Amino acid sequence: MSTPMLRHLRHCGRQLLALGMLLWALLLPGAVLAHSSSNSYLTLSGSDGVLSLRADVHLRDVDLIFDLDADRDGQVSWGETQDRRAELLAWLDQGLQLSASGQNCRLGEADLQASQHADGTYLSAQWTPACAELGSLANAELKLRYGLIFAQDDLHRGLLKVDLPNLQSSALLSPERPEARVSQAQSSAWRVFGRYTIEGVWHIWIGIDHIVFLLSLLVLAPLQASRRRVTQWAPAQHARPVVLDVLAVVTAFTLAHSITLGLTIMEWLTPPADWVEPAIALSVVLAALNNLLGLSSLKRWRLAFVFGLVHGFGFANVLLDLGLPASALLAALGGFNVGVELGQLAIVLVFLPVAWLLRRTLFYRWVVVAGGSLAIVVLGTFWTLQRTGWLA
Incomplete structure (x- = not known):
């Protein structure tokens, strides 16, 4: 076998190994979280x-x-x-x-x-x-x-x-x-606001489905969209459009989940609890598929808004489980929402600089974007089947 062919096979092997390790890293925390926290x-x-x-x-x-x-x-x-x-x-x-x-x-x-x-x-x-x-x-x-x-x-x-x-x-x-x-x-209202702010931050950080969904929306930001395959997209040349893209995605997600969170807490809209969690899992699958198929690449903020409405119902269920104080309802609701945004901001501030530095590499396009999105599709599908009762 020729030397170039051997090099090609070794290169493919390294990529497959990296994809496998990424898939394992993403699936393991999700499985542990699904069965251990209570x-x-x-x-x-x-x-x-x-x-x-x-x-x-x-x-x-x-x-x-x-x-x-x-x-x-x-x-x-x-x-x-x-x-x-x-x-x-x-x-x-x-x-x-x-x-x-x-x-x-x-x-x-x-x-x-x-x-x-x-x-x-x-x-x-x-x-x-x-x-x-x-x-x-x-x-x-x-x-x-x-x-x-x-x-x-x-x-x-x-x-x-x-x-x-x-x-x-x-x-x-x-x-x-x-x-x-x-x-x-x-x-007091200020103490309630501060306490629920902490709970909002914590909920984002332990909610792997919300984190995975957010990362699915952000992973393409450092690349310039085209009609070619995602793995052939060129790296962004300037930081400003990337920051504006991320800002649009996060703002749309924030606005959307704030709407449904408020409507649910005020009991103006109460979807069945057994519908919300599978819908959140399905949103994770669709966001990752959007990355792989290259659909609506410049309109991810719209995807963030639509599925942010669904995630807002999930946030509301957490608040309802906590038992909101009737005497300080607005303070609790506002604090939790602020906490969720602070938790999201922390994730963005960690992810975006790393993605910007790696955007020119094959590793980012093949392993992070393509491999990571594929792993998220698998994980989200598992969650969807689990939450609909198809998996015990």
Whole structure:
């Protein structure tokens, strides 16, 4: 075999290896995220001087710790859960601590039952805490610490909803922020705005489907579109058109998801939850296919706007899970939206300079644009099938 032919084969082999590594790198985080992250729902409420605390934890998460499936049939029954009642009560007791004015409250024994949420069966525990320093519920100064599941899944979150007389609030508890303070001071509009800004940033950074969709829209920006194949597009010569293109895409996406986010939160538009997530996954597939086929290359902002409307429904579902405070609804909505934009901006500021520097290379056009888009199509198709129930 001739030397030029060998060189060509080695070159093709290196490209295939790079494509395979990129595909693996993209698929692995998506699969892990799809199966490991989860939420628990916490509710702190009260009336007539009586305080109530409830925790709903997915049975799948409880099974990770206690191996509840005794008969190994692949399903966790309520009977199998009840058999471990004493251990579960002890686990819940050490994972939740409530205090009033700096003094620990006695939770007592929890009432355990099964409850249904959109994503499956949960273990629900409810307490009537006894707090010596509680005083009036309307002026309560409480602190809740949550530590369940964090050791097994660092993406796990506790979504706290507070419904006390003259005090409605919410918080997201994480390994980095396992405590929530509940008081009138903490429920001010500025504090709510700041807290939800953080949640918006975090949601973008852990939402791999939103990140992949955004990158699909940005990856062609440093190239000059033509009617030729994407891998033959010339590198952009000037930075200004590239920046304007990226600005148009991000602005269109922001405007679109802000519209549907607001409409959903105000309950003017409420699409079925089981429709939203598959639609988001499908938008990822179509955005990546647009890169491969070279369609509407100069009009990606239109694609960003159309599918941004769909992603806005997904953002709204997150906010609704958090339980928006009625007394500071606009502050929470505005803060979350600002957080989402800051999270997007951080991604753009990291990606765009690297893409600009690599735009003249075959690596960028073949591996990043073509190979990356192909990998995203595969990943998005997997998500779509998974979220529609075609894959378990």
